[in-house]
Amino acid sequence: MVVNTTDDNENVIMDRRAFFDSVIKKISKTIVKIVDDKINERASRWARPPYAIEEMEFLLACTRCDKCITACPYNVIFRLSTKQGMQTAGTPAMDLLNKGCHLCDDWPCVTACDSGALCLPITEDGEKPPLKKIAYAEINKQSCLPYKGPECGACASSCPIPGALLWEMNKPEINSEICVGCGLCREACIVESKAITICSLHQQTNNESTTSDTV
Numbered sequence: 001m002v003v004n005t006t007d008d009n010e011n012v013i014m015d016r017r018a019f020f021d022s023v024i025k026k027i028s029k030t031i032v033k034i035v036d037d038k039i040n041e042r043a044s045r046w047a048r049p050p051y052a053i054e055e056m057e058f059l060l061a062c063t064r065c066d067k068c069i070t071a072c073p074y075n076v077i078f079r080l081s082t083k084q085g086m087q088t089a090g091t092p093a094m095d096l097l098n099k100g101c102h103l104c105d106d107w108p109c110v111t112a113c114d115s116g117a118l119c120l121p122i123t124e125d126g127e128k129p130p131l132k133k134i135a136y137a138e139i140n141k142q143s144c145l146p147y148k149g150p151e152c153g154a155c156a157s158s159c160p161i162p163g164a165l166l167w168e169m170n171k172p173e174i175n176s177e178i179c180v181g182c183g184l185c186r187e188a189c190i191v192e193s194k195a196i197t198i199c200s201l202h203q204q205t206n207n208e209s210t211t212s213d214t215v
Contacts, residue, residue: 042085044203046093047135047181049077050101051110051118055202061117064090071112076101096135096198100184103131103160131161135181136199137174143195146171155196158188 043055049068052058069077069092076099082089092109094101107129110118120129145152155172159165164179165172174185174196186196 041202042088044200045084046080047096047198047200049092049094049109049118050103050107050134051120051129051132053117053119058117059087059091061115062091063115063117065114066092067112067114068092068109068118071108073104073108074099074102077109094134094183096181096183096186097194098187100158100187101134101182102184103180103182131180133180133201135183135201136176136203137179137181137183137185138176138197138199139172139174140195140197143191143193144172145191145195152190154190155185155188158184160184 048055048058049072053061064079066079069079076094076096077092078095079090080088080093105128107120110120113119121132123129141147151170153170155165156167159179160182161178161180164175165185166175167173172185181198181201183196183198186194186198189196
């Protein structure tokens with residue numbers, strides 16, 4: 001009796017190939033996730049301009065051309081320095097600790113970007129693009145004057161988004177579901193140090209001031 005082992009051998013080879021392909025794909029996904037997590041962890045020290053794509057893709061797409069920086073009429077956007085790492089050096093970030101993003105109607109910083117690192121979502125003709133969160137904002141109730149007794153209201157008219165900054169019993173509250181983290185309320189705050197904390201999208205919001213000097 002002749003036993004044909006050719007088909008069996010081919011099946012074994014195919015099974016091995018499928019196994020190794022599966023292992024390689026899993027390893028590749030794991031490596032990508034590790035790199036992505038590391039990049040996002042580093043990105044917790046800054047906030048990107050409006051409509052920035054995901055951080056890893058942003059670093060690959062951004063050409064460091066400075067067009068978005070030049071286009072910003074309020075000088076909120078600046079270049080990250082080499083001390084933040086060569087990988088991110090020259091890429092744009094927002095100085096939300098000192099200035100607020102005015103959420104310009106025509107988004108000059110975004111429209112100036114040719115590489116797609118900043119990219120407006122596609123909308124129907126005439127429709128405004130939905131606002132995208134820039135950062136997290138939170139009131140430090142231990143520093144905010146109305147929570148300590150004196151009336152203030154310095155930030156009351158600063159918010160450009162209806163319903164994002166609320167006042168209850170003459171005390172401000174930020175609706176995190178609506179707030180996009182533009183930082184204009186922080187800019188208006190008269191307390192030193194500021195009673196409004198701005199955190200990167202990659203950083204957990206808490207009541208402590210961010211340790212970063214670049215957000």
